[in-house]
Amino acid sequence: MSGIVVIFDFDETIIDVDSDNWVVNELGATDIFNQLLPTMPWNSLMDRMMEELHLQGKTIEDIEQVLNRVPIHPRVVPAIKAAYALGCDLRVVSDANMFYIETILKHLGIRECFSEINTNPSFVDEEGKLRVLPYHDFHKSDHGCKLCPPNMCKGKIIERIQAELATKGKKRIIYLGDGGGDFCPCTKLEESDNMMPRKDFPVWKLICENRDLVKAEVHEWVDGIDFHGILLQLITLMEDSENVIVDSTNLFDCKFKRIALRSIA
Ligand SMILES: [Mg+2]
Ligand SMILES: [Zn+2]
DSSP, X not given: OOSEEEEEOOTTTTSSSOHHHHHHHHTTOHHXXXXXXXXXXXXXXXXXXXXXXXXXXXXXXXXXXXXHTOOOOTTHHHHHHHHHHTTOEEEEEEEEEHHHHHXXXXXXXXXXXXXXXXXXXXXXXXXXXXXXXXXXXTTTOOOOOSSSOTTOOHHHHHHHHHHHHHTTSOOEEEEEEOSGGGHHHHHHOOTTSEEEEBTTSHHHHHHHHTGGGOOSEEOOBOSHHHHHHHHHHHHHHHHHHHHOOSOOHHHHHHHHHHHHHHHHO
């Protein structure tokens, strides 16, 4: 077991689209989605959209079929399997929902690689309709973070994971994400952690504009080729650095410079 925890956002990080938009568009409900979008929070809108799809006669099997053909870069699944094989503890933190994520990960044959999926709960009700609930029940209490939507603060989830890791001895985190919602957790990472923002996506822009708020090493990635290459290099280097007992500070820095060069090439 390595001492590395890899935390993945899901939409536009593991898969190459937003799963909520993908289901709505593929099942022909884009117009009603666009009408409702200005009227309610995203998480409530997804629950409502599942009702709309149900009224239009779309079944849970229709949703599953659409999820099973979601676009994903061919290097992403091998990267996840390799990280798992190297003994990393893999987790998902996502503002999609449990049904979508479990359906897709099972279809890809990688569900068992993940020890934890933190996302909005969902279930199929007695009418066969998918219901999507908020991760934090914001009707009962406010999570108190101004950066994040009311239903989910990913930073709070990272703090919970960090507290759990602290009880198991020191562990280091690699976080991969693309969205604005991935910025809050990114500010919680320590200097010895690594942040992998997707280049030119909202979290990358937020990091560029607020560099002083991020303590972790930052390694941008563009596509599945980078996702695979940079993630596996980081895991190898972090493991090496753990095995070096004598003053390894300089050695470690040198290695990170090499990573930056290789990822540009
Ligand atoms: Mg995302
Ligand atoms: Zn937050």
